[in-house]
Amino acid sequence: MEAKEKLRIDKYLWAIRLFKTRSQAAAACDSGKVKYNGDSCKASKLVSVGDEYEVKTEAKRWRIKVSGLLHNRVQYSEAIKFYIDVTPAEELERMKSVASSFHTGKRLSKVGRPTKKERRDLDEFMED
Numbered sequence: 001m002e003a004k005e006k007l008r009i010d011k012y013l014w015a016i017r018l019f020k021t022r023s024q025a026a027a028a029c030d031s032g033k034v035k036y037n038g039d040s041c042k043a044s045k046l047v048s049v050g051d052e053y054e055v056k057t058e059a060k061r062w063r064i065k066v067s068g069l070l071h072n073r074v075q076y077s078e079a080i081k082f083y084i085d086v087t088p089a090e091e092l093e094r095m096k097s098v099a100s101s102f103h104t105g106k107r108l109s110k111v112g113r114p115t116k117k118e119r120r121d122l123d124e125f126m127e128d
Contacts, residue, residue, distance in 0.1 A: 007069045009034060009053070010043035015070040016079045018055055018062060028055070052086065063087045 010026040013034070019025040025034075025043070032040035033056040041053075047066055055062040068082040114122060 005069070007047045007071060008043060009036075009041060009045045009047050012047045012066070012070065013055065015073050016064075016083050017073070017076055018057055018064075028057070033057075061087070061091055063091075 010022055010029055013019050013025040013028070014022040019028065028034055029041060029043035029045075034041055035054040036045065036051065038054075047069065049066050049068060051066045053062075053064055053066070055064060063086045065084040065086050066082070067084050070079065070082040073079075
């Protein structure tokens with residue numbers, strides 16, 4: 001049972017659903033987006049209960065405390081039981097101010113190229 005208690009940070013971050021794939025989690029570790037005690041850690045670092053990590057994903061800068069080891073990916077409602085979100089309040093406020101459409105890739109309505117009707121109106125205006 002000794003081997004079951006060892007868990008890599010990349011596998012843990014994937015299992016608790018902070019990253020969609022394990023390779024994305026490993027890449028984040030290698031590029032310094034996962035920090036333990038202020039120092040970036042490798043994907044092979046072993047996770048222990050009680051550890052605190054700072055994780056920077058595309059959408060948010062997380063600060064999590066490990067409350068349990070999760071070896072396999074499970075549904076979100078189960079996964080949130082294995083970590084405690086200790087993200088500072090000012091970071092949460094900053095995230096609220098950023099438009100949610102920024103992260104979805106969808107463009108805001110009424111911004112960008114003109115619609116067909118607007119295009120016709122513009123052409124008509126320019127001819128006069």
